[in-house]
Amino acid sequence: MTAPTGPLAGIRILDLTSVLFGPYAAQILGDWGADVVKIETLDGDMWRYAGLFRNRGMSGQFMAVNRNKRSLALDLKHPDGKTVLQRLIPTADVLLTNVRPAAMARLGFGYDACAALNPRLIYAAATGFGQDGPWAARPAFDEIIQASSGLASSIGSDDEPQFVPSLIGDKICGQALAGAVSAALFSRERSGRGQLVEVPMLETIAGFNSIEMLGGYAFDPPIGPAGYKRMKERKPVRTKDGWMTMLPYSGDNWCAFFAAVGRPELIDTLQVRDPVARAENIDRIYAAMAEIAPSRTTAEWEELLLRLDVPHTAFAKISEIGEQEHLKAVGLFEAIDHPSEGSIRQARPATRFSEAPPNLHRPTPRLGEHSREVLLEAGYSTAEIDALVEAKAVGEG
Incomplete structure (x- = not known):
């Protein structure tokens, strides 16, 4: 363990979340x-x-979103467990929860009850659906949100929707929650007051997806179909010896590309100089690129496209991502010597702060590893903690 060095050093967070959405947000913080x-x-x-x-x-998976935390095992259905949390809330700046709000209220830890214990508390609720809508009480998981937000339709089609094979909704919303908590903390610095913050998954992902995917439905009445045609046409292209993504983006990019590969006539045929005409012809343009791509090896394409300043990259295998040239150079993936799990590999915080650099200051905790430590800090005596453990109100690892 080392001392935390990030910009939120000194802020205390009670993390009552599980699985991915909430824990990822708490780990970022x-x-x-x-x-x-x-x-x-x-x-x-x-x-x-x-x-x-x-x-x-x-x-x-658990260790990837629960580092830089201490673990307190607590039975909130036990009266003594509830008393422990009531005693901790006044010491905290933030309480994060992804327990459904009605259940939190039944436990006695809804927003109003917690704000009464600590008026400066930022109470951050990670919900599936906005609590002012008819789906407020529904359970939500990533695939539920991908389906209900239109994301699955965008990835596949209206006739055959497909899920992104990643828990993308949880992770995007986790980042949104971390940002929302930071903003609320900043607001409290000015006002002195805490507040309720809610980040609902459906609304967050539907808004995220709508940026380009509403298409013609961004206008009322619609002026064209929904979707973003260009994204549907962008696919990996096969080279002589592998795969690449080539992404000439501007008119100048496309002109340079077709000239360099000996097909300058396509510049006018496909109207790549004009952005509107280029968008209309994008399926033909990408088809031409895919037809040309097998003429060179991946390495030859990288040398040419780098010289032309055309966006491109070869594909990285997830099993080899730690060896990707750029990520290896910047040291994104770090080998960590975990005290119980041995050597593990994790991505360090990607965000940089010049004056308060984030760090990996605590390994992922075992269940209840810090129960005794946290309760001692809260003023409990060793005998009182022993009694809580004996009563199964508290667990320790």
Whole structure:
């Protein structure tokens, strides 16, 4: 363990979230220096047991979104467990939860109850659906949001929707939640007051997806079909010995590309100079590029396109991403010596702060690893903690 150095050093967060959306947001805030206390049930966050692991309860997926946290195992259905959380809330700057709001209220930890304990508290609710809508009480998971937001239709089609094979909704919303909490903390610096922050998944992803995908439906009445034709036409192209993505973007890019490959007549035939005509012809333009691509090897294309300043890249295998030239040079993936899990690999915080650089200051905790430490800080005596553990109100690892 090292001291946190990020811009949120000194901020304390109670993280009552599980799986991915909330924990990812809390980890970002922890990476940025916050003291994050992850409050888990006595059985632990279910994400601990998802995916591959060396030791039960410490899966790679769990460790990827729960570093820079301390773990307190607490039974909030036990009266003594509730008392512990009530005692911790006045010490916190932020409470994060992805427990459905009605359930939090039944536990006695809805926004109003928590604000009464700490008026400066930022109470951040990670919800599936906005709480002022008819779907407020529904459960939500990533695929539910991909389906209901229009994202799956955009990736596939209206007739045959497809999911992004990644928990993209959870991760995007986690980043949105981390930003929202930071903004609320800044607001509190000016007003002195805490507030309720809600980041609903459906609204966040529907808005995110709509930027380009509304297409002609961005106008009322619509002036054309929904969707972004250019994205449907952008596909990997096969080279002589592999695959690439070539992305000439501007008129100058396309002119330079077709001239360099000995097909200058396509500049006028496909009208690549005019942005409107280029957009209308984009399927023919990409088809021409795909026809030309097998004439060179991937390395030959990279040399040519780099010289032309045309956006491009070869494809990286996920199993080899740590060896990708740029990511290896910037040291994105770090080897971490975890005290119980041995050597693991994780991506360091990507965001840079020149005056307060984020750091990896705590390894991912075992379930209840810091229960005793956190309660001692809250003023409990060793005997009181022993009694809480004996009563199964608190668990320790």
